[in-house]
Amino acid sequence: MGVNILRFVIPKSLVEYVTDDSSVRQALEKMLYHRYSAMPVIDSGGKFIGTLRSDDIFKHFMKSGRFDKLAAENMPVTEIMERGSSRPLYHNATVSDLIEEVKEHNFVPVVDDRGCFIGLILRRDVLNFLLKYFEENKDES
Numbered sequence: 018m019g020v021n022i023l024r025f026v027i028p029k030s031l032v033e034y035v036t037d038d039s040s041v042r043q044a045l046e047k048m049l050y051h052r053y054s055a056m057p058v059i060d061s062g063g064k065f066i067g068t069l070r071s072d073d074i075f076k077h078f079m080k081s082g083r084f085d086k087l088a089a090e091n092m093p094v095t096e097i098m099e100r101g102s103s104r105p106l107y108h109n110a111t112v113s114d115l116i117e118e119v120k121e122h123n124f125v126p127v128v129d130d131r132g133c134f135i136g137l138i139l140r141r142d143v144l145n146f147l148l149k150y151f152e153e154n155k156d157e158s
């Protein structure tokens with residue numbers, strides 16, 4: 018199965034993300050509006066920084082013992098996001114690499130050679146492709 022992972026990429030222009038200077042409140046509102054539990058975070062140069070998860074926000078405010086709206090408005094997402102929890106795949110990664118990542122994450126960020134975010138791949142799309150592939154080829158096995 019010689020498949021290029023780029024066939025699965027939802028381009029950056031169609032993806033909701035936050036920037037590294039976005040406030041926690043902005044990110045939370047965007048996540049609530051779109052009903053996301055996680056969002057990519059990119060810097061002003063377009064480089065992928067990491068993934069902000071609702072758990073990051075929840076843990077931060079649980080540690081402080083309260084939700085402080087003013088603090089959330091003045092705190093950048095980079096202060097609370099857990100670094101290294103998701104790594105991006107490069108555009109030339111293999112399908113095996115992709116499958117390893119979607120086993121652990123609902124989406125996988127994809128970057129170019131410079132580390133710039135070009136889009137993401139949803140677990141659902143990979144699973145749908147695999148299901149279709151195996152249904153089409155089940156008589157051959």
